[in-house]
Amino acid sequence: MTKAIIVYGSTTGNTEELSEIVEGVLTDKYEVKRINVIKAEVEMLKEFDLILLGSSTWGSGELQEDFYEFYDNLDEVDLSAKQGAVFGTGDESFPEFCGAVDILEDKLKDLGVNVLAEGFKWDGDINTEAEKQVENWVENL
Numbered sequence: 001m002t003k004a005i006i007v008y009g010s011t012t013g014n015t016e017e018l019s020e021i022v023e024g025v026l027t028d029k030y031e032v033k034r035i036n037v038i039k040a041e042v043e044m045l046k047e048f049d050l051i052l053l054g055s056s057t058w059g060s061g062e063l064q065e066d067f068y069e070f071y072d073n074l075d076e077v078d079l080s081a082k083q084g085a086v087f088g089t090g091d092e093s094f095p096e097f098c099g100a101v102d103i104l105e106d107k108l109k110d111l112g113v114n115v116l117a118e119g120f121k122w123d124g125d126i127n128t129e130a131e132k133q134v135e136n137w138v139e140n141l
């Protein structure tokens with residue numbers, strides 16, 4: 001079975017919740033590992049065909065704080081044969097809504113990853129509408 005990894009960073013739990021829904025859908029087609037970015041190493045990514053990164057946005061359009069080290073280390077691995085996509089939560093009242101999703105998506109593209117879809121961005125708490133939309137996003141990857 002093809003292998004997928006979901007690496008997420010979440011301060012108050014919203015993106016973590018989203019990552020659980022993403023995992024639920026992916027398990028139909030992939031052998032899935034879901035891991036908090038605090039515990040993740042970039043070397044791990046080599047074992048997987050599909051890489052999904054999930055981060056909320058903090059500061060002014062910045063990465064969730066736990067993501068920085070992982071992000072900085074991404075240049076050390078060859079991801080050029082991989083597929084990927086990015087998701088995250090934010091708040092539309094901020095000027096850079098879900099800026100972390102854009103940062104991570106640009107990084108994956110720079111590293112030669114085939115980004116399968118535009119990043120999934122969700123405003124606020126995870127409700128049934130979020131669940132429906134993210135499920136649809138994952139199914140179409």
Ligand SMILES: Cc1cc2nc3c(=O)[nH]c(=O)nc-3n(C[C@H](O)[C@H](O)[C@H](O)COP(=O)(O)O)c2cc1C
Pocket residue numbers: 009010011012013014015016055056057058059060061062064089090091092094095096097098099123124125
């Ligand atoms: C101090 C602060 C700064 C934030 N900055 C942004 C931002 O620049 N852009 C954005 O879209 N959301 C921003 N947010 C909203 C969070 O990203 C949002 O609450 C998110 O759902 C938190 O997800 P998490 O629980 O996974 O960390 C900010 C929230 C706080 C409290």
